[in-house]
Amino acid sequence: MIYKNAEALIGGELKKVDISVENGIIQQIAPEIKGEGYDLKGLTVLPGLIDMHVHLREPGFEKKEDIESGSRAAVKGGFTQVCCMPNTKPAIDNKVTVSYIKARAREVGLCKVQPIGAITVGQEGKDLAPIGAMKAAGAVAISEDGKSVLETKLMANAMQYASDFNLRCLCHCEDKSLVDGGVVHEGYYSTLTGLKGSIRAAEDIIIAREICLAESLNLPVHICHVSTYSGVQLIREAKARGVQVTAETCPHYLTLTDEVIKDFDTNTKVNPPIREEKDRLALIEGLKDGTIDCIVTDHAPHHEDDKRVEYNLAAFGISGLETSFALSYTALVKSGELTLAELAEKMSTNPAEILGLQGGKLEVGAPADFVAVDLNAQWKIDPKEFVSKGKNTPFAGRKVYGRVKCTVVDGEVKYEEK
Ligand code: DOR
Ligand code: ZN
Ligand code: ZN
Numbered sequence: 001m002i003y004k005n006a007e008a009l010i011g012g013e014l015k016k017v018d019i020s021v022e023n024g025i026i027q028q029i030a031p032e033i034k035g036e037g038y039d040l041k042g043l044t045v046l047p048g049l050i051d052m053h054v055h056l057r058e059p060g061f062e063k064k065e066d067i068e069s070g071s072r073a074a075v076k077g078g079f080t081q082v083c084c085m086p087n088t089k090p091a092i093d094n095k096v097t098v099s100y101i102k103a104r105a106r107e108v109g110l111c112k113v114q115p116i117g118a119i120t121v122g123q124e125g126k127d128l129a130p131i132g133a134m135k136a137a138g139a140v141a142i143s144e145d146g147k148s149v150l151e152t153k154l155m156a157n158a159m160q161y162a163s164d165f166n167l168r169c170l171c172h173c174e175d176k177s178l179v180d181g182g183v184v185h186e187g188y189y190s191t192l193t194g195l196k197g198s199i200r201a202a203e204d205i206i207i208a209r210e211i212c213l214a215e216s217l218n219l220p221v222h223i224c225h226v227s228t229y230s231g232v233q234l235i236r237e238a239k240a241r242g243v244q245v246t247a248e249t250c251p252h253y254l255t256l257t258d259e260v261i262k263d264f265d266t267n268t269k270v271n272p273p274i275r276e277e278k279d280r281l282a283l284i285e286g287l288k289d290g291t292i293d294c295i296v297t298d299h300a301p302h303h304e305d306d307k308r309v310e311y312n313l314a315a316f317g318i319s320g321l322e323t324s325f326a327l328s329y330t331a332l333v334k335s336g337e338l339t340l341a342e343l344a345e346k347m348s349t350n351p352a353e354i355l356g357l358q359g360g361k362l363e364v365g366a367p368a369d370f371v372a373v374d375l376n377a378q379w380k381i382d383p384k385e386f387v388s389k390g391k392n393t394p395f396a397g398r399k400v401y402g403r404v405k406c407t408v409v410d411g412e413v414k415y416e417e418k
Pocket of ligand 1: 055087145146147172269270271272300301316317318
């Protein structure tokens with residue numbers, strides 16, 4: 001197959017090229033390749049987006065999402081590869097569940113799905129999960145996402161074991177005793193609404209702890225969904241000292257502030273919470289100077305039953321796969337904060353590199369995973385159009401630029417806008 005007339009991001013530059021693919025691998029990238037093909041005229045081609053932090057909910061919460069609906073949302077959002085978190089029921093804490101997810105994803109046959117194993121058995125924070133066995137079955141990282149491993153010695157052991165198997169720990173940072181039932185960021189708007197707040201330190205203390213462990217043990221660690229300006233600064237300083245720390249943030253922390261909670265819309269309830277303008281600006285600065293390596297969705301689909309309840313009772317999370325590229329492109333590239341090439345690094349190249357995944361670059365010999373987008377298309381986010389089972393978004397009605405038109409995985413078109 002030849003994909004023709006693409007304006008493709010090759011080695012950091014946009015070039016007008018044809019791309020030939022055989023057996024799922026990019027064979028040739030050249031200004032013109034002879035033969036019939038699939039026309040990508042007018043579209044910009046980026047390496048397939050890679051989301052290293054999603055929740056697909058299977059097994060156990062298929063009412064919220066499953067591997068099929070989540071994969072469909074992924075390719076619609078331009079993602080060719082996603083890594084799914086283990087807070088399922090049962091948790092992904094053993095080789096059988098890891099194998100099941102891989103097998104089911106292959107059966108669905110849309111995007112690549114890479115399972116992330118739990119750090120502890122049942123995510124109960126007591127005994128380490130069988131890390132080596134999960135790695136052998138195909139786990140690409142370990143994480144206790146949804147919470148932190150609160151016992152520090154256990155976390156240190158986890159980092160050590162993970163590194164023995166060449167896996168990274170992805171750390172959700174939250175000191176439960178400090179959060180103390182908080183559901184939003186503590187500040188003016190928590191006072192105004194009467195909703196219980198949670199202070200930045202609840203996140204920062206665990207970020208600092210994970211950095212201390214990584215530094216003392218000389219091991220790598222990855223910080224999930226950074227939301228605080230102070231967290232950005234901790235990571236920046238650690239990187240400057242040579243600590244092997246990487247970090248991610250999400251579109252909602254880059255585009256919203258805690259003012260959105262004033263209408264009690266439970267779609268704004270997410271963990272960590274949406275914070276203040278100075279946090280939002282610091283996160284953008286962190287992306288610009290390389291402190292924050294990746295943009296992930298933390299795609300957290302929920303059923304209406306879990307969101308159409310009072311704020312205190314609602315589930316935490318935002319359905320993000322179908323809006324991530326456009327929100328990020330609009331907030332970061334259209335606004336001149338990042339170049340398109342830098343955005344592609346944050347959403348594809350860096351996640352691949354951090355987890356040691358194939359992909360993340362358009363080059364000969366790489367898997368033919370790419371996305372074709374119309375950067376000039378403006379559209380309005382409408383959750384009714386989501387193919388994810390999770391319609392929970394705080395972005396309904398928002399106008400964005402950048403529309404995914406076609407997603408190609410291993411050389412095959414897996415999504416095409418009609
Ligand atoms: O908002 C969140 N939702 N944060 C988490 O850490 C977990 C996630 C979920 O699983 O719903
Ligand atoms: Zn989390
Ligand atoms: Zn998560």
